[in-house]
Amino acid sequence: MTILVTGGAGFIGGNFVLDWLAQSEEPVVNLDKLTYAGNLDTLRSLRDDPRHRFVRGDIGDRTLVSQLLDTHRPRAVIHFAAESHVDRSIHGPAAFVDTNIVGTFSLLEAARAHWQTLGEGERAAFRFLHVSTDEVFGTLSADDAPFTEDDACAPNSPYSASKAASDHLVRAWFHTYGLPVLTTHCSNNYGPYHFPEKLIPLVILNALAGKPLPVYGDGLQVRDWLYVTDHCAAIRRVLDAGRPGDTYNIGGWNEKPNIDVVRTLCRMLDTLRPRADGSSYASQIQHVSDRPGHDRRYAIDARKLERELGWKPAETFDTGIRKTVEWYLANPDWVNNVTSGAYRDWADLHYGSQA
Known part of the structure; x- marks a missing residue:
């Protein structure tokens, strides 16, 4: 038995692959295009592991995907591959349409063709698990109830619109076709191996480098924070027991304004890696102009997943954020390779340069 993971060198996908192989002998075929956010350094510990086969390629390459499905005959496709940064989607939406919409369409068609060739038992057991985001639901006011699986999509950025389209x-x-799919909507993930353009790693690394800590607008945008290994555990549970055709929200029950997250990181760094001058890293906070269409609040109601499948997060924000800061402090080589771009040079050398 085998699973096919797309985007398995990215932040969440890479953590999922590591977590999967730490708990299972079932092999993983890992398909990733290795764009700027795909980092094989994350998977360094698996380099000689026969259970992990890495393939550099595009989910939109129907021939390649079909070959992988025919050769390895996976029992499931877990689809992480996506362009996922809102700011990048504002400045270059075409890549988000190509990957998140057209790429997902191509992957679905390849999976459907493969699924139709399976025997009756294999067809019944096969799953296509699509990993999506709470951002497809749009924004909430301070008094609104958290998003449930029944809320309508109301995306407000090119990124979230492209993910909503892929959900549809x-x-x-x-x-239409009976393909046994599962969809998950997660809240903001954080944890090890997070690309430094995202808020939490950006603050950690900028703080240590003595750079400004940029905060959009007033910093009161609220997000629900989910530790990445909790997300991985939830996906495994949905894959094992979720109902085909159903959707499941995955949240951390940790709503925090962005400015509070930044101040928490500053206090933690003040203790774990104090500044040489003895002042707080909070002195580096700098408010910048808000981005266009910035959603004010996201919040996930994950009670369905707990009620029906028995999952709930193991980490609180306090425990998860401390593990995250400690990981970044303990892994300067990974950080240096990301910030210098050396990780891309290695990938290009071994797999060939691609867009």
């Missing part, structure tokens, strides 16, 4: 495609392939 996945749903349609279930209702």
